[in-house]
Amino acid sequence: EVQLVESGGGLVQPGRSLKLSCAASGFTFSNYYMAWVRQAPKKGLEWVATISTSGSRTYYPDSVKGRFTISRDNAKSSLYLQMNSLKSEDTATYYCARHRYRFDYWGQGVMVTVSS
Amino acid sequence: DIQMTQSPASLSASLGETVTIECRASEDIYSNLAWYQQKPGNSPQLLIYDANSLADGVPSRFSGSGSGTQYSLKINSLQSEDVASYFCQQYNNYPNTFGAGTKLELK
Numbered sequence: 001e002v003q004l005v006e007s008g009g010g011l012v013q014p015g016r017s018l019k020l021s022c023a024a025s026g027f028t029f030s031n032y033y034m035a036w037v038r039q040a041p042k043k044g045l046e047w048v049a050t051i052s053t054s055g056s057r058t059y060y061p062d063s064v065k066g067r068f069t070i071s072r073d074n075a076k077s078s079l080y081l082q083m084n085s086l087k088s089e090d091t092a093t094y095y096c097a098r099h100r101y102r103f104d105y106w107g108q109g110v111m112v113t114v115s116s
Numbered sequence: 117d118i119q120m121t122q123s124p125a126s127l128s129a130s131l132g133e134t135v136t137i138e139c140r141a142s143e144d145i146y147s148n149l150a151w152y153q154q155k156p157g158n159s160p161q162l163l164i165y166d167a168n169s170l171a172d173g174v175p176s177r178f179s180g181s182g183s184g185t186q187y188s189l190k191i192n193s194l195q196s197e198d199v200a201s202y203f204c205q206q207y208n209n210y211p212n213t214f215g216a217g218t219k220l221e222l223k
Contacts (some may be wrong), residue, residue, distance in 0.1 A: 026179075045160065045203055047216040061117075061211040068189075095159055101207040102150035104171065106159040 004096045005108035010087055011113045016054035022079040022096030022107060029077035036070060036081045036097035037106075046092075049081060049098050051082045064090075065087040118142050118206050122215030135191045139204035144184050147171045148208035151180055151189045154217075155200045163202075164189060194208045196222065 008020040020036070036048040049070035050059040058070050069082040079096055091114045097103040119142040127137050141148065147167035152160040162171040164180035168188055177192040191198055199222055205217040 029146040044216045045205070050212075052209075057179070059210050100164040101148065102162055102205065103152075103160070104162050104165070106161070109159050 002105045004098070004105060006094065006107045006110035009094065009110035011040065013116050014088060014114055016086055017082070017084045018086060019083070020096075020110060020112070021052045022081075022082040022092055024077045024079065024096075024098075027098070028099050029072075030074040033083075033099040034070075034072060034079045035097045035103060036079075037095045037097050037103060038090075038112075039095070039109075040089075040092040043092075048094070051079070065091060068100070082106060083112070088114050090114050117196050117211055118145060118209055118213050120204055120206055120213050122204055122218055124218060125204065125216065126219045126221070128221045129194050130144055130223045131194055133194045134187040135198075137189045137202055137204075137220075139182075139189075139209065139215050140189045141185045141187070141206055141208075144157065145206045145208035148206060149180075149182070150205045150207065151178075153198075153200045154203065154204045160203065193221075194222075195208055 003025045005023045008085040012018045022047050035050040038046050038048050051070045067085045071080045093109040093111050095109045096107040121140045123138050149167045151164040153163050154160040163174050163178050168180045179190045202218045
């Protein structure tokens with residue numbers, strides 16, 4: 001059974017940093033692209049970042065490019081999202097997802113609140 | 117960026133009814149479209165991919181169709197467990213983009 005479990009969320013002040021983690025199990029992690037998708041409270045879904053199988057290629061929308069960094073450790077079957085220079089508009093639930101063009105498995109999500 | 121316009125924003129239907137949700141892309145996305153269901157308090161779940169392929173474990177009352185810029189999700193014989201929000205997503209280009217969502221309620 002595919003499982004994705006996020007951790008590392010919380011309350012952070014604007015301008016500060018936070019790192020999210022996602023532990024994957026139930027599939028061969030190193031064979032799949034992985035992604036982060038977020039959802040602001042009562043809002044829709046926004047793709048945040050994608051990383052290739054080896055980690056050599058990463059993709060971001062303009063809204064987070066230069067501030068967020070996605071990475072992975074295939075030996076630990078883990079995905080990460082380093083978020084710097086956080087803004088209030090980054091407040092959202094962040095989901096880890098397996099990315100096979102579509103997002104075919106999602107974690108339960110972790111809440112990030114950016115507020116002073 | 118490709119804009120995904122989803123309609124309606126909300127929908128109220130009766131048990132057993134057939135429901136259709138539409139998604140229009142701002143340019144041709146060549147059937148690179150997925151539909152997701154998100155029940156209250158839960159994470160999204162994949163329903164349909166490649167515009168018309170049913171994801172594993174999804175009931176056959178769900179179906180997808182469309183091509184080019186116009187796509188739709190149909191739910192036959194609405195069940196109480198179908199109360200949820202539904203989102204479309206294009207993966208033809210980066211950035212992958214989502215529709216704003218349709219909230220489906222029971223009448």
